[in-house]
């Protein structure tokens with residue numbers, strides 16, 4: 001998981017496939033379609049979580065006592081999967097689907113279409129029997 005630490009406002013922003021910005025708006029970024037490579041702008045230090053350790057820390061959250069640690073690291077200034085660009089070159093990615101990922105929405109629609117098809121087939125069977 002990649003995040004941005006804004007050096008102006010101190011906000012931590014999680015990167016997603018659509019643009020997320022820090023509280024003050026100085027930095028922001030997004031993941032490219034592959035979900036691995038990311039692009040960001042502004043005065044930010046990119047941060048990475050060790051995904052497997054993060055997931056374990058969430059899943060195995062202790063009831064009491066010490067918290068469960070996980071690995072986090074600053075991503076190098078020059079990193080092929082985390083590209084820093086100038087804000088004027090940055091093209092923001094907006095979510096026009098109100099929180100739904102387009103691919104998932106399409107899958108849901110196909111599922112719904114299959115369901116309707118099987119229902120209408122069922123209706124036809126009953127109609128034939130009448």
Ligand SMILES: [Zn+2]
Nearest residue numbers: 006009022024
């Ligand atoms: Zn900021």
